[in-house]
Amino acid sequence: MARSDLVRILQAAVPDTVRITRRRIEDVRPLRDEADLLLGADGTHSLVRRSGWPGAAARxxxxxxxxxxxxxxxxxxxxxxxxxxxxxxxxxxxxxxxxxxxxxxxxxxxxxxxxxxxxxxxxxxxxxxxxxxxxxxxxxxxxxxxxxxxxxxxHTVPAIAPVRQNVALLGDAAHAMAPNLGHGANTALEDADALAAALRERSSIPAALRDYALRRAAVDQAWRLGSAVMLQMAMMQSRAGLRDRALRRIASLGPL
Ligand SMILES: Cc1cc2nc3c(=O)[nH]c(=O)nc-3n(C[C@H](O)[C@H](O)[C@H](O)COP(=O)(O)OP(=O)(O)OC[C@H]3O[C@@H](n4cnc5c(N)ncnc54)[C@H](O)[C@@H]3O)c2cc1C
The missing domain is CATH 3.30.9.30 (D-Amino Acid Oxidase; Chain A, domain 2)
Structure with a gap:
């Protein structure tokens, strides 16, 4: 699917009751202090993550x-x-x-x-x-x-828990991964779905955030690690011959 089509579909699904403001955020503290819940869906170099998760800069x-x-x-x-x-x-x-x-x-x-x-x-x-x-x-x-x-x-984000106090991270902000399994946007959508479900189902925001972290953290980290392994396999230099022979051998076994 073309990224522009996906963005159009998502934007069309936003209810009219949502107030949209378009501006670059330079400091998340006032937002966090005024809100019941702050969601950081601001990508690989997330300002929300850098503000609340020291040492978790993307590598x-x-x-x-x-x-x-x-x-x-x-x-x-x-x-x-x-x-x-x-x-x-x-x-x-x-x-x-x-x-x-x-x-x-x-x-x-x-x-x-x-x-x-x-x-x-x-x-x-x-x-x-x-x-x-x-x-x-x-x-x-x-x-x-x-x-x-x-x-x-x-860039990839080191392993972190996606929730701290009243702040939750989702998508690349929580777990930017190598693109080699084609799963970054998929996990971002699954995060959003899980968070929305937890907020609907739980009676308080802290309970919903605990639920969200339980549902998503391990799955997201598994995709992040798997994607890194796939990148390393694909980009092998000195052992590329060994890799190719191993893959040919696996392929020769036929469908498992
Ligand atoms: C080469 C490549 C190939 C990929 N292929 C695939 C694929 O095949 N399948 C797949 O599922 N995924 C793929 N991905 C990954 C996918 O693009 C990302 O995982 C996905 O875009 C993450 O969505 P997101 O909403 O979390 O972050 P983003 O898409 O990065 O969105 C973050 C948003 O936050 C905004 N923002 C950031 N900082 C601020 C700020 N301070 N103030 C205001 N706004 C801010 C940005 O402008 C942006 O709009 C690929 C990525 C790459 C690099």
Whole structure:
């Protein structure tokens, strides 16, 4: 699903009784002191978390992600793991081929940390690392453009309890994870659902927050750890051959 569609659906579901104010929050203390409950759903570098959970700053995985869209039909739908890099190619969500117009491709790549002053140079570095390996990746490399490419790092939040006094964290604020299991937004939605249910079902906010932490903390941390393991497996450099042989052996066993 395209992120913009998801955001539109969620925004349309907000009841009219909710008062929405759009501004950047620089200090959460006045909000926390005035409110019965403060929810920090403010992402990986959450100000709410930094205000109430000292030492829980997001940490870098030491990799650079390049991702974007390309104006071609997907040359394949696959994720290729090399020795210290990965490249993923998927169809652009919701796009279909019309006449001769291509359907559009969504792509992502992960490399050991390497940033340059410009996206064009970042793409040149990507071509140096992953070029000449597989025909579908070559087709993709020919089609990708700086203006439709994003470059960023991957950060993870250390293991923390998602509740302190009258403050609860959810989504990336509570457990930002590597993207390699494709589960960050899913866990954010599940957190919101669990928190809403706990607030409906429990008679007090402290009881609801205890319930929320019990329902979500272990599950969220399991996804966070699993995602980190998957990132490390995908980005293995010196033991990539061993990894590939082990995966081929598992695949040869057939469906379990
Ligand atoms: C490369 C990549 C691929 C991914 N692929 C997938 C995938 O396939 N499937 C999946 O489920 N997840 C995926 N994710 C993860 C997913 O994007 C996140 O887990 C999800 O966006 C988290 O939602 P969130 O609402 O917790 O945080 P965010 O989406 O980061 O939203 C936080 C919001 O808080 C606002 N905010 C922050 N600070 C302040 C402030 N001080 N004042 C006011 N507002 C503030 C921000 O502007 C933002 O709107 C991927 C992530 C990456 C990086």
């Amino acid at each position: 870098s995985h030491g990799v650079t992600v390049l991702r974007g869209t390309a104006d071609i039909d997907p040359p394949e739908v696959a994720e290729t793991w090399g020795g210290g890099w990965l490249v993923g190619i998927t169809p652009l969500a919701g796009a279909t081929r019309t006449g001769t117009a291509p359907a559009g491709t969504n792509w992502f790549a992960c490399l050991p940390e390497h940033r340059t002053p410009s996206v064009a140079e970042d793409l040149a570095h990507l071509r140096d690392v992953v070029g000449g390996r597989r025909a579908p990746i070559e087709t993709l490399l020919d089609a990708i453009r700086p203006e439709t490419t994003l470059v960023h790092g991957i």
